[in-house]
Amino acid sequence: MSGEGLPVLGRLRRAFTLGLLVPAADALVLALLWFVGSLFFGFLLHGREVYFAGPWWLPLLVIVEGALLWAAWGRSPGMVLAGVVLRGSARGRFLYWALSHLGPVGAGLALLDREGRLPGERVGGVEFVEGRPTHRPWYRTSVGWAAALGMALALGAAVGTLQIDLQALLTKAPATVKYWQQVLRPNTSLLTLGIQLLIETFFMALMATLFAAPVAAALSFLAARNLTRGWIGRPVYLLVRLAGSITRSVDAVLWAIIFGVWVGMGSFAGSLALWVHSIVDLLKLYADQLESIDPGPVEAVTATGASRLEVIRYAVIPQIVNPYLSFTLYRWDINVRMATVVGLVGGGGIGFRLGGALTDFNFSNASMYMILVIVLVWAIDYLSARLRAKLA
Amino acid sequence: MAHLVIESLTKIYERGKVRALTDVSFEVERGEFLVLIGLSGSGKSTLLRCVNRLVEPTTGRVVLDGVDVTRLSPRALRRTRRKIGMVFQQFNLVKRSSVLANVLTGRLGYVPTWRALLGRFPKEDLERARRALSRVGLLEKMYARADELSGGQQQRVGIARALMQEPELLLADEPVSALDPATSHSIMQYLEQMNREDGVTVLASLHFLSLARRYGTRIIALKDGRIVFDGPPGAIDNAKFKEIYGEDAEEVEVR
Amino acid sequence: MxxxxxxxxxxxxxxxxxxxxxxxxxxxxxxxxxxxxxxxxxxxxxxxxxxxxxxxxxxxxxxxxxxxxxxxxxxxxxxxxxxxxxxxxxxxxxxxxxxxxxxxxxxxxxxxxxxxxxxxxxxxxxxxxxxxxxxxxxxxxxxxxxxxxxxxxxxxxxxxxxxxxxxxxxxxxxxxxxxxxxxxxxxxxxxxxxxxTVALGWAVTDIQLGALVRDVGKPARLWRGLSRPDLSYFFTPHPMETDSIFGALVKSLFMALLATVLGAAIAFPLSFLGARNITATGPVGRLVYALTRGFFNVFRSIESIFWASIFAIWVGFGAFAGTIALFLHTIAALGKLYSEQVEHIDPGPVEAATAAGGNRLQVIKQAVIPQVLPPFLAFTLYRWDINLRMATVVGFVGGGGIGLLLKNFKDGGEWTQVGAVIVTFAVTVWLLDFVSGWVRERIV
Incomplete structure (x- = not known):
């Protein structure tokens, strides 16, 4: 189809990916490398945090030039992610590199080209083509080297930043003996109170899961790509997915802090936090499941003249009921674990008391609570796994 | 008047990248058993799916009983679809549902939506489902889950589902490709029975020429989305065969 | 005799x-x-x-x-x-x-x-x-x-x-x-x-829908902080704190990284000992299998906050204690996931390698590792995600990083700062989730 040129959408996509995304990704990778490198050498040489070493122009030059050179002469991370390789002569690559300094302007010019070629590609006679070079082990690719270097620098920087002090682990061990003794002698007088708190924690998880599942199930139909088509469906799909992923990145603990201020600390705040987090987490699991249903029955039921709702009722829902239940049980299992953690920051239940005992260094109380939590977590883990096995 | 008229049908997929059908035209008389043959990717499935608009044709017309299917509103399309039964290569049953539930979906075009959503089908539909299942010999499997059945049995459930629609036209998309030869014949015989006894026009795509010769009253061969042959089964000679399937092909018998 | x-x-x-x-x-x-x-x-x-x-x-x-x-x-x-x-x-x-x-x-x-x-x-x-x-x-x-x-x-x-x-x-x-x-x-x-049960749960967890609606204005300063985060202490530390928000974030990221990498390095060899199809042949093997799995199960259910608290008094408050806590939990969690993955491999290649005369280590290297590496990598990335979230929690009981900052701001009632920390952290998690999801998609 090369004679007809690319349609506008294809041109836009090509110009955007190769002209903007790939250089941006490369620059980001190099910036990260520079950052961890600065931290690493900062600790090595000065013993303190140095975020960006050198005069301001030096990192800028290295990042920008490095990104352009990398794309022209090697296979840069951006190219790996875009799944392209650059084909062409050495002279062409040089011209491409020179013209790639146009940056976003070059991407704009690519829109004017019939094939969506960047100016550097056109002048240099080189071309980004889809595909990957013959397989090489990671240590023979530039991306592999960069990743290894980055990982090494990052680990070094981490050791510095976190003030890792292995000596303390040995020298200060005797001081902790009395706490270990407390851990080994759990305060059994807390048993009845602990069990009551445990029941409260259990119900926090249960209520959150129970009320999150229907909400998530209803929303999931709006968040499945294969069920949302057309001018209304697609924006709704994008909106629900985006809102879901943003909400999901606020952790349940953060929600617990918010709700703790809102409705007051206690198990209600904890349940609400778990509820919100369960909704968005289940929403993603559910919607992904919906997207992977077998399209055959949908086609068959549509062919009988059924309406959209009937297709969903007879071809979609029977396929998803069991996976949905299974995900819900799984989420219940997680919520029981999370309920303890959420309780710690004011969500009530046993987590609140456990957190209090830990901050008071009352380890015999803490160990009693911990044992109870472990028993509950194991029991629910076992139960949920058994039930899920039955559903499969 | 012909039962089904296809007029210069063209289908282009994916922003102009793949041409599945190019200017396909033919007419089907009522009561014909028309077989489509051709290699994989020659456009048979697309052609069948254009008839009930599971796939939207790019240009061209599909006229059923004098009605242009390509111009119908969504509502009218559903009313037309219920007269067109369809049988699929992978059976397309809801595997977790019972056989009965699968068969009853064939009535969805007829029952009111609220009834369908509550799952309360009329008594006569349940009776009809019994009749359809006993016709394909699966009455005792009525409450079994669809995935407990063998491939041939699943396809028979698919046929029962199509029977529930009381169709005038049956589209069969490679109904026997996933089955072994002996089962293939039994399935084809059910289709033949529908064609002969109920007067249903059948449009079936088949992989094997021998099956097409045995059951078809007329054969249309597609190659790269164009019709390369249209005529009675007997008219396909060796030269024609090579043209349809390529130089290296050998004819295989399915007994 | x-x-x-x-x-x-x-x-x-x-x-x-x-x-x-x-x-x-x-x-x-x-x-x-x-x-x-x-x-x-x-x-x-x-x-x-x-x-x-x-x-x-x-x-x-x-x-x-x-x-x-x-x-x-x-x-x-x-x-x-x-x-x-x-x-x-x-x-x-x-x-x-x-x-x-x-x-x-x-x-x-x-x-x-x-x-x-x-x-x-x-x-x-x-x-x-x-x-x-x-x-x-x-x-x-x-x-x-x-x-x-x-x-x-x-x-x-x-x-x-x-x-x-x-x-x-x-x-x-x-x-x-x-x-x-x-x-x-x-x-x-x-x-x-x-x-x-629902009624009981409703009562036990003190659900008051009225409060939810009525008190929506209560966290007004928090809402303000969330909608217009006060980033004046993003790079320069708050007068009461040693770390800026950015510095604390970097610390938390490194805590998660170090705990995940080291945890994965230890969990990797252990996971083969905890896989039934590799280890559990003969009485010694079965004992090793049971011990490894038991270790995974026990350590997995002990929350990292518990460890964080212990190590806070052992090596002192701060990011080091938090890192050890996350590290211990990571070994067990990853070990369990890894060994389950090893148990679910396709036995075909193993049979082939054994038939070709390989000893057990050779079989593992040739037939098992190539099968499990991509899922292992995916689990590890996933674990990094979790560890980053857990790093906040661990900070609450003396683990350092952004969690400590959050706790201090919260206890001090500096709600605009709390808002800033929450927004910063959420954006970071969102970005990393996006990137790691993308990478995971490409390697599995």
């Missing part, structure tokens, strides 16, 4: 063998008996407990609702009702009667759970006539009054069933497919149980 030793050994062996045979026989007989007794006695207990739970849950809901200050005294949420001895007896009788009634006149929850239902003796039809049900109901009272003696003596055909002319049969599949759920006793009971 060795003859006597041989004799003793043989003697001992025959003893041991006969003992084992006897034990096995007893075990088989016992399990047979249990299998017969289960659908009657244990399922009755199940039904009775369900009714007791129903009553107690109802009582607790009432108790919690009528005692408004229980939120500060959780130990008084569940109390025993104050009843006279007669009252207790009435409760006991009522629950027993209810359980017996449902078991005779319908399929009870317990019967359904064990997959049995009543049928007329003699094998004709499935409908049990009403008089037979009445008889069964009455006779069951006697059976229960004698502490289940008829069942214990003759579990196959107990007396009270023979009298009523009924028999307990395995529930026929597909017989009652299209019955609406509200017409069967077990479904109704289950629905009521679920309803009561």
């Amino acid at each position: 060795k003859e006597w030793l041989f004799l003793v050994r043989r003697r001992f062996r025959s003893w041991a063998t006969s003992l084992l045979t006897w034990l096995h026989g007893a075990y088989v007989a016992f399990s047979q008996w249990v299998r017969l007794v289960r659908p009657r006695l244990i399922s009755f207990l199940f039904d009775w407990i369900a009714w007791v739970y129903l009553l107690y849950a109802g009582f607790s809901v009432h108790h919690i609702r009528t005692s408004p200050t229980l939120i500060w005294r959780p130990e008084e949420k569940f109390v025993l009702p104050e009843l006279s001895p007669t009252g207790w007896i009435v409760v006991l009788l009522v629950t027993i009667e209810l359980a017996l009634f449902v078991r005779s006149f319908g399929v009870s929850l317990g019967q359904r759970a064990f997959g049995v239902s009543l049928a007329p003796a003699g094998g004709s039809g499935t409908r049990v006539a009403f008089p037979r049900r009445v008889l069964h109901f009455l006779a069951s009272h006697l059976a229960l009054a004698s502490l289940g003696l008829p069942v214990l003596v003759n579990p196959e055909r107990p007396w009270h069933e023979r009298v009523a002319g009924v028999v307990l049969v395995p529930r026929a599949r597909g017989a009652s497919r299209y019955r609406p759920w509200w017409t069967s006793a077990y479904a109704l009971t289950a629905a009521v149980l679920i309803g009561v």
Whole structure:
């Protein structure tokens, strides 16, 4: 189809990916490398945090030039992610590199080209083509080297930043003996109170899961790509997915802090936090499941003249009921674990008391609570796994 | 008047990248058993799916009983679809549902939506489902889950589902490709029975020429989305065969 | 000289063998008996407990609702009702009667759970006539009054069933497919149980929807902080803190990174010891397998906050303690995921490599590792995600990083700063989630 040129959408996509995304990704990778490198050498040489070493122009030059050179002469991370390789002569690559300094302007010019070629590609006679070079082990690719270097620098920087002090682990061990003794002698007088708190924690998880599942199930139909088509469906799909992923990145603990201020600390705040987090987490699991249903029955039921709702009722829902239940049980299992953690920051239940005992260094109380939590977590883990096995 | 008229049908997929059908035209008389043959990717499935608009044709017309299917509103399309039964290569049953539930979906075009959503089908539909299942010999499997059945049995459930629609036209998309030869014949015989006894026009795509010769009253061969042959089964000679399937092909018998 | 030793050994062996045979026989007989007794006695207990739970849950809901200050005294949420001895007896009788009634006149929850239902003796039809049900109901009272003696003596055909002319049969599949759920006793009971449980949960967790709506303005300063985060301390530390928000974030990221990388490095070799198909051959292997799995299970269920607190007093408050806490939890969590993955590999290549004469290490290297590497990598990335989230939590009990900052701001009531931290952290998690999801998609 090369004679007809690319349609506008294809041109836009090509110009955007190769002209903007790939250089941006490369620059980001190099910036990260520079950052961890600065931290690493900062600790090595000065013993303190140095975020960006050198005069301001030096990192800028290295990042920008490095990104352009990398794309022209090697296979840069951006190219790996875009799944392209650059084909062409050495002279062409040089011209491409020179013209790639146009940056976003070059991407704009690519829109004017019939094939969506960047100016550097056109002048240099080189071309980004889809595909990957013959397989090489990671240590023979530039991306592999960069990743290894980055990982090494990052680990070094981490050791510095976190003030890792292995000596303390040995020298200060005797001081902790009395706490270990407390851990080994759990305060059994807390048993009845602990069990009551445990029941409260259990119900926090249960209520959150129970009320999150229907909400998530209803929303999931709006968040499945294969069920949302057309001018209304697609924006709704994008909106629900985006809102879901943003909400999901606020952790349940953060929600617990918010709700703790809102409705007051206690198990209600904890349940609400778990509820919100369960909704968005289940929403993603559910919607992904919906997207992977077998399209055959949908086609068959549509062919009988059924309406959209009937297709969903007879071809979609029977396929998803069991996976949905299974995900819900799984989420219940997680919520029981999370309920303890959420309780710690004011969500009530046993987590609140456990957190209090830990901050008071009352380890015999803490160990009693911990044992109870472990028993509950194991029991629910076992139960949920058994039930899920039955559903499969 | 012909039962089904296809007029210069063209289908282009994916922003102009793949041409599945190019200017396909033919007419089907009522009561014909028309077989489509051709290699994989020659456009048979697309052609069948254009008839009930599971796939939207790019240009061209599909006229059923004098009605242009390509111009119908969504509502009218559903009313037309219920007269067109369809049988699929992978059976397309809801595997977790019972056989009965699968068969009853064939009535969805007829029952009111609220009834369908509550799952309360009329008594006569349940009776009809019994009749359809006993016709394909699966009455005792009525409450079994669809995935407990063998491939041939699943396809028979698919046929029962199509029977529930009381169709005038049956589209069969490679109904026997996933089955072994002996089962293939039994399935084809059910289709033949529908064609002969109920007067249903059948449009079936088949992989094997021998099956097409045995059951078809007329054969249309597609190659790269164009019709390369249209005529009675007997008219396909060796030269024609090579043209349809390529130089290296050998004819295989399915007994 | 060795003859006597041989004799003793043989003697001992025959003893041991006969003992084992006897034990096995007893075990088989016992399990047979249990299998017969289960659908009657244990399922009755199940039904009775369900009714007791129903009553107690109802009582607790009432108790919690009528005692408004229980939120500060959780130990008084569940109390025993104050009843006279007669009252207790009435409760006991009522629950027993209810359980017996449902078991005779319908399929009870317990019967359904064990997959049995009543049928007329003699094998004709499935409908049990009403008089037979009445008889069964009455006779069951006697059976229960004698502490289940008829069942214990003759579990196959107990007396009270023979009298009523009924028999307990395995529930026929597909017989009652299209019955609406509200017409069967077990479904109704289950629905009521679920309803009561929800009501109880509602009361226990102090759900007040009114407060949720009424107090929406309470965290006004937090809302302001969230909508317009105050980033003035993003790079320069707050006067009361040592770390800026950015610095604390970097610390948390490094905590998660170090804990994940080191944890994965330790979990990787351990996971092969914890995989049944690799290790569990022979008694030593089985012991190693059990020990490894046991270690994973125990350490996985101990929250990292517990470790963080211990290590905070061991090596001092700060990011190091948090890192160790995350690291210990990561070993166990990743170890379990890894070894399950190893257990689910395709045995084909392993067979091929073994057939080609490889020893166990060679087989692992050639046939197992190539299969498990991509999923391992995906799990590790996923774990990094979790560790980053956990790093905040760990910070709360002395683990350092952004969690510590958050706790200090929160305790100090600096809500605009809390908002800034939450927004910063959420954006970071979102970005990393996006990137790691993308990378995961490309390597698996």
